[in-house]
Amino acid sequence: MTLETKRALKPATELVHGGTMRSSFGETSEALYLTQGFVYDSSEAAEARFKGDEPGFIYSRYANPTVDMFEKRMCQLEGAEDARAMASGMAAVSAALLCSVKAGDHVVAARALFGSCRWVIETLMPRYGIETTLVDGTSLDAWQAAVRPNTKLFFLESPTNPTLEVIDIAAVAGIANAAGARVVVDNVFATPLQQKPLELGAHIVVYSATKHIDGQGRCLGGVVLSDKEWIDKHLHDYFRHTGPSLSPFNAWTMLKGLETLPLRVKQQTESAGRVAGHLACHPKVERVIYPGRNDHPQADIIARQMKGGSTLVCFELKGGKKAAFGTQNALEVIRISNNLGDAKSLITHPATTTHKNLTDEARAELGINPGTVRLSVGLEDADDLIADLDQALDRAG
Numbered sequence: 001m002t003l004e005t006k007r008a009l010k011p012a013t014e015l016v017h018g019g020t021m022r023s024s025f026g027e028t029s030e031a032l033y034l035t036q037g038f039v040y041d042s043s044e045a046a047e048a049r050f051k052g053d054e055p056g057f058i059y060s061r062y063a064n065p066t067v068d069m070f071e072k073r074m075c076q077l078e079g080a081e082d083a084r085a086m087a088s089g090m091a092a093v094s095a096a097l098l099c100s101v102k103a104g105d106h107v108v109a110a111r112a113l114f115g116s117c118r119w120v121i122e123t124l125m126p127r128y129g130i131e132t133t134l135v136d137g138t139s140l141d142a143w144q145a146a147v148r149p150n151t152k153l154f155f156l157e158s159p160t161n162p163t164l165e166v167i168d169i170a171a172v173a174g175i176a177n178a179a180g181a182r183v184v185v186d187n188v189f190a191t192p193l194q195q196k197p198l199e200l201g202a203h204i205v206v207y208s209a210t211k212h213i214d215g216q217g218r219c220l221g222g223v224v225l226s227d228k229e230w231i232d233k234h235l236h237d238y239f240r241h242t243g244p245s246l247s248p249f250n251a252w253t254m255l256k257g258l259e260t261l262p263l264r265v266k267q268q269t270e271s272a273g274r275v276a277g278h279l280a281c282h283p284k285v286e287r288v289i290y291p292g293r294n295d296h297p298q299a300d301i302i303a304r305q306m307k308g309g310s311t312l313v314c315f316e317l318k319g320g321k322k323a324a325f326g327t328q329n330a331l332e333v334i335r336i337s338n339n340l341g342d343a344k345s346l347i348t349h350p351a352t353t354t355h356k357n358l359t360d361e362a363r364a365e366l367g368i369n370p371g372t373v374r375l376s377v378g379l380e381d382a383d384d385l386i387a388d389l390d391q392a393l394d395r396a397g
């Protein structure tokens, strides 16, 4: 069954072995249980399983052995009591938010959010009578001022997409606790290795496993992690009956992704730091924002709250949209794509893609300018990435 040792294991070890359930064949690699359902030896056995008197699987919308292994491995990595894997990051975010509140409740969220998360907060939740307020997440006064008697939930991501601003999670959790609200953190950009929101006082952590956890651009996936009591009381029934479950095949891919997560994140962070340092000295670059550089606006919070920098770099080109498009189009190794956390380096122009639905004013508030680009650094040699950016910046005129 699971790894048999009483010693506390380091994350790299847990990510290779954690949660493994071997079948009677003794396979080395985690088995892929590609099945919708499960059969019972007798009517009595089926009855006992439905009553919860006997452990075992019932239907893959509820739980599946391969998905279970992925959830257990994620729990070990995050230090969480329980988890539910989901079909995408947005299924995970929506589940974490929607099953925490009801009509008449109030949600406070940082305004710098992944586009679809912002839509759920700003557009979807109010349709069901849930009040929402967006605040500047870096301002503790703004969080405090937004609290109402019916505030039940805080939601934030840090570092944010795409401008990599960092929110003081422990301080925000302090304000939430005093208000009797739960804190949900979307920890995608930090990865579970660089930041531990539960240790900082958050109650629920969500991931798009599509990003670094797969890390090789193959499958969509997501996961919600929290304490057992919250999952049993709030998420369990929502999850079973609304059906955001992760496919066993995708869970298997994610399990294999977790094995190499520390190696990939370490290498990609190191390369991103080098790329950021190089870009900061380039005459065509107005500004570089990289968590891990001393000139990051929240460098002091990063030092307290994160174990490493980021695999992403945000930078602003002199010459606005024309310079941004020209540079992106001239790249030969780095590809244009809205995705991130991949083995392949990917560059995005947020103002015309991921954040095109915001008003000019909302974009300006978030620091997304016409010359802003976001680079997700992959596993290529950093020398090649720097050379590619140099030739593209040259050719962009």
Ligand SMILES: *Cc1c(COP(=O)(O)O)cnc(C)c1O
Binding pocket: 088, 089, 090, 091, 093, 114, 117, 157, 161, 186, 188, 189, 208, 209, 210, 211, 220, 221, 222
């Ligand atoms: C990608 C992403 C999501 C959504 O994940 P999907 O797997 O694409 O549904 C949510 N939050 C953040 C921060 C992301 O980067």
